[in-house]
Amino acid sequence: MSESPLVLVHRPPTFDYMDELLSHNFRILTTHQTSSAPLPVSLSRHASSITAVLNMGMLKIDADLLSHFPSLQLIVCTSVGTDHIDLPECKRRGISVANAGEAYSEDVADCAVGLLISVLRQIPAADRYVRSGKWVKSGDFQLGSKLSGKRVGILGLGSIGSLIAKRLEPFGCIISYNSRRQKQSIPYLYYPDVVSLAANNDVIILCCALNDQTRHIVNREVMEALGKNGIIINVGRGGLIDEKEMVKCLVEGVIGGAGLDVFEKEPEVPEELFGLDNVVLSPHAAMETSGSLDNIAQLALSNLKAFFSNQPLISPVRFD
Amino acid sequence: MSESPLVLVHRPPTFDYMDELLSHNFRILTTHQTSSAPLPVSLSRHASSITAVLNMGMLKIDADLLSHFPSLQLIVCTSVGTDHIDLPECKRRGISVANAGEAYSEDVADCAVGLLISVLRQIPAADRYVRSGKWVKSGDFQLGSKLSGKRVGILGLGSIGSLIAKRLEPFGCIISYNSRRQKQSIPYLYYPDVVSLAANNDVIILCCALNDQTRHIVNREVMEALGKNGIIINVGRGGLIDEKEMVKCLVEGVIGGAGLDVFEKEPEVPEELFGLDNVVLSPHAAMETSGSLDNIAQLALSNLKAFFSNQPLISPVRFD
Incomplete structure (x- = not known):
């Protein structure tokens, strides 16, 4: 059996239960486990093995950051907007992107x-x-x-x-x-x-x-x-x-x-x-209800599972 | 031609334009023109001639106050609720009551x-x-x-x-x-x-x-x-x-x-x-919009005019 996919998780501390949810199907690495050095440096040992990023915050994923993840296949965002993701570069590299769809x-x-x-x-x-x-x-x-x-x-x-x-x-x-x-x-x-x-x-x-x-x-x-x-x-x-x-x-x-x-x-x-x-x-709280956050945690997990089972993403971002 | 009806007006200072609106058809007396003495005392000269009260606030109209207005035929309130009016006593005295109806x-x-x-x-x-x-x-x-x-x-x-x-x-x-x-x-x-x-x-x-x-x-x-x-x-x-x-x-x-x-x-x-x-x-402001207050001023005037033209009230309060 091949090793389970390595997912880099960027999440607020309150979402610690995601680690447990994900651990059944994935190996995970959270950004806050890494040192205070810039992300690519702190990840250097693992960067090349990361196949998916779960971005539960506004981590900016630009061309420079992407260049450190040669094995990256999927980015799952828990936001509706993806203006913090360099979509053209993802498209160029063949990286799929999922967002919050209609969860919020x-x-x-x-x-x-x-x-x-x-x-x-x-x-x-x-x-x-x-x-x-x-x-x-x-x-x-x-x-x-x-x-x-x-x-x-x-x-x-x-x-x-x-x-x-x-x-x-x-x-x-x-x-x-x-x-x-x-x-x-x-x-x-x-x-x-x-x-x-x-x-x-x-x-x-x-x-x-x-x-x-x-x-x-x-x-x-x-x-x-x-x-x-x-x-x-x-x-x-x-x-x-x-x-x-x-x-x-x-x-x-x-x-x-x-x-x-x-x-x-x-x-x-x-x-x-x-x-x-x-x-x-209002402090960017329009989607901030406990109900929404349960929805989004489940949706993110479903997107990751679907992708690595060769199923279509539940809430894919279409490249224009 | 008989004298026009005398209306006692209880209103907030901001409703001063009501005096002008009413003056075309009515003689008016405003509660704030009177002295600081209790209402029946300060009105003593006029109380017996008052035929209508326009209550644009929460002036409590109880049996005692009503006893000073022997000619009173009509009370027009600009509130929906009439808990500040002694309705059974109004009914007993044959005084009609109108409220805000659905204006708010x-x-x-x-x-x-x-x-x-x-x-x-x-x-x-x-x-x-x-x-x-x-x-x-x-x-x-x-x-x-x-x-x-x-x-x-x-x-x-x-x-x-x-x-x-x-x-x-x-x-x-x-x-x-x-x-x-x-x-x-x-x-x-x-x-x-x-x-x-x-x-x-x-x-x-x-x-x-x-x-x-x-x-x-x-x-x-x-x-x-x-x-x-x-x-x-x-x-x-x-x-x-x-x-x-x-x-x-x-x-x-x-x-x-x-x-x-x-x-x-x-x-x-x-x-x-x-x-x-x-x-x-919220400071009892649920009905407090400029649109509502224009509506209510017009409705109050229409009720007064209707009553003294022997027409049915626009928004009568039914006695149970």
Whole structure:
């Protein structure tokens, strides 16, 4: 019997039970077992034997790192986005990639709706108001803004975007979208570019992938089109927005508010946002529920097992 | 031509435009124009001429106050709940009462869903985590709890409760309800009492009227039935819950969390809640959007005009 595949596991400490789960079928090496030296150096003895990487965090896997793994056949990510993986280089080297598929879609959609209501109805600001004793001292809290009847433009109508749309319909929201291509058999109005999506909506929700085409897709021009009462919800990636410009637009009142789960340089968040009541900040937690994490652990294991049994991946990333 | 009806207006200072709106058809007297003496004393010269009261706040209208208004024919409230009005005494005196009808229903339903997602996904706590710099210092935020698949029991399936149910369905929630009577042609499971509603659900949402039958309807027994992961959302009235017991249950972990827009002695909120991350506090703001307040001002005016033109009230309160 041949030796079982060697998997390099990059995981948060709380996912220690993955080691046990994987050990039935794989030999494993975790990145935190290695020294504090840069990864390729610390792995030198083993690098050439590694056949799969399980990336349960945001470990950047670029061409340089890949060059140290001559036997690598598979990368399994537990994120939906794969902007931290050099996909063209993987394709060139014949390395397969799997991602989180739709394991998080419901939770991310729930969080997007939660952030939207939280911004419009100022739920965290209201909570601060009560906890600080201001309700007693200063009387009624400021008025919120209605969700019913709002025009909501979704940027990226994939699995997550479609679930957001479905959730917002019974609130009486009017849904439209922008994506790479217009989708057939979708009842929502399509806008071919982001400026017109922003100009014709009260809210834009970002849930598309980050890549060279979408980096800073929400720039100053888009925010000016969205206007002074307009709201941005971002559950995609921080890099979708020109963050520096967004901070200016929020401070200057060019846009009305934002609900942000993601940022350009996480965990760093621009401090100018900390004083704003029209902004709701979330620490990249849109998919962070215990239910989702159980799902993803199982999905990652299933992808690894399928691959090494010569079965198709459960949630493959397609190379464009 | 007879003199136009004299209306006593009790309103927040921000509603000063109501005076102008009303003045086309009515003579008005505002409670804040009067001295700091108790209302009947300060009104003594006019009390006997007042034919209608427009109560845009929580002015308590009890039998004693009513005894000073011998000409009173109509009370228009801008709240949905009328627990601050002595309805049996109004009935006895032949005084008609109008309330907010369904003017706030959408906003209150939106807020209930917003509070529920905020509690499960800990949105205000996450926002505090980011603003305090803990994301950088302490790493990932604690996991939230999934909304999809949750069993949600609605206490009071009227206008607001039905809109909450409709909104939660596409999140994959399983809806059931308790109300005075089982409703025909409603697809949701009915529980004839609140203990069984709590025992069979992960979340209970309170949106029924407060009256002698419903005061403290959520008591210790109900909270124990709901259990340690159970969530209470209250957008009805503070008095629906035994607040003292609820605080104990939250502190002791008998229930899992709460999203509260209303309290027993507003604006006072039990200070024990201020340190809890599993609680979201809101200053009785569920209906507080600019859209709702425009609606309610118009509705109040329409009720007054209808009544004094011998037309039926738009949103009458029925005496049981």
